[in-house]
Amino acid sequence: MSRIPNLRSLQSLFLFCLISLQFISGFANDSPSAKDENNAGSHGASGSSVGIKIVIVCLGLVAVFAFAVFLFKIWQKKKREEQHARLLKLFEDDDELEVELGIRD
Numbered sequence: 001m002s003r004i005p006n007l008r009s010l011q012s013l014f015l016f017c018l019i020s021l022q023f024i025s026g027f028a029n030d031s032p033s034a035k036d037e038n039n040a041g042s043h044g045a046s047g048s049s050v051g052i053k054i055v056i057v058c059l060g061l062v063a064v065f066a067f068a069v070f071l072f073k074i075w076q077k078k079k080r081e082e083q084h085a086r087l088l089k090l091f092e093d094d095d096e097l098e099v100e101l102g103i104r105d
């Protein structure tokens with residue numbers, strides 16, 4: 001049951017990655033005048049520049065995803081500790097209650 005939300009989050013992360021990659025290609029200098037000026041020399045440089053941008057965005061997404069998983073694990077641990085404390089409080093031996101009810105002197 002915990003795999004279904006995890007799968008949905010991975011799908012949404014993948015979709016976000018694809019959309020962000022589309023924006024990166026839009027930031028490249030692909031105007032017709034720029035192509036005419038430096039047609040031979042700058043094509044390799046702009047290709048590596050776009051590649052570097054893609055790598056940076058992917059690393060950023062991985063870092064954000066790892067940070068989100070880390071925060072989720074901390075939240076899950078805190079929630080588990082609170083539930084454990086509540087359970088211990090529920091089942092602890094309460095002598096005062098027994099004295100008030102007259103079960104014990």
